[in-house]
Amino acid sequence: KALIATYAIPDPGCGAGSDVRPFGVKYNKGALYVGVICSGQAVATNMNMYVYKFSGGTFTSVLNDDLIYPKGWVHATYATPPVICSSWETWTDNFVDIHAAGSSSAGPRWCRPQAMLSDIEFDVDGTMILGFADRTGHQLGYLQRNPANTTTGNGYIGGEILRTNNLGNGNFTL
Numbered sequence: 001k002a003l004i005a006t007y008a009i010p011d012p013g014c015g016a017g018s019d020v021r022p023f024g025v026k027y028n029k030g031a032l033y034v035g036v037i038c039s040g041q042a043v044a045t046n047m048n049m050y051v052y053k054f055s056g057g058t059f060t061s062v063l064n065d066d067l068i069y070p071k072g073w074v075h076a077t078y079a080t081p082p083v084i085c086s087s088w089e090t091w092t093d094n095f096v097d098i099h100a101a102g103s104s105s106a107g108p109r110w111c112r113p114q115a116m117l118s119d120i121e122f123d124v125d126g127t128m129i130l131g132f133a134d135r136t137g138h139q140l141g142y143l144q145r146n147p148a149n150t151t152t153g154n155g156y157i158g159g160e161i162l163r164t165n166n167l168g169n170g171n172f173t174l
Contacts, residue, residue, distance in 0.1 A: 009034055010059050012050045015043035021091070024131065026120035031055040035117035035130065037067065040090030047088060049117055051128065051172070063128070063164060063172040067115050074111040074134075074158035077102045085111040085158065091135060095147045098136070101156075106143055108153035112136050115160075123163075128172050132160040 009022045019042050024035035032054040040047040051063040067088040074085040084099050091114045092098075100108045119131030140155020164172040 005057075007054070007057065007059070009036060010052060010061075012036060012038065012048065012061070012064065013046075014038035014048075015046045018042050019046065021116065024117045024120045026122065028122045033062070033120050033128075034059070035120050037115055037117050039114070041092065044090050047090060047115070049115070049130070051117075051120065051130070053170070060170070062170060063174075065174050071113065071160050072158055074113060074156045075102070075109060077109075085113055085156070088113050088115045090114070098140070100153070104154065106152075106154055108151060109156050110136075110140055110153050111156045111158070113158050118159075126166040128164040128166065130162045130164065132162070133157075134159050 011020050014020050019039050020036060021039045022034055022036045026033045034052045034054060036050045038046045038048045047067040049065055049067055050061060052059040053062045070087055084101050089112050098110045098112045101111055102109045114135035116133040116135050117130060118133040121129040123129060134157035136155055137157035142154050143152050145152050162174060164174055166172055
């Protein structure tokens, strides 16, 4: 008898298998919750978040919404026109897609908020709290050289915490 079973996390319809990004998990009241986003890396028009409840060998969608909304700025100086890095952007592996916005004594400030639904928590009242990390924080650092090795700069990141409303029927909404 096998002690380990594997289950495929559903593809919510990101438009390209490579855009499905599962990350955050939480066990709560007998069920496992899995956070997934469509990163927009291959299909830029599809940037969405999903939370699935896994129970009894079945995944059920309990939350879905888009990632197209104004979020907190990565740095206060980015709030003045032109406003940049104030909403989630598609995932990228190309440094040329990273924004240079302002500078400090340590060099240019680089940013590009790329959502990762990295944490799921439940409050005592049953609401779900979602923690989003900024993938750019895994790509950039402090006093880092750009890939052309010509400039030293700093990565600025901006995560997000969102609280849901428990609808009472097993589903949630922002």
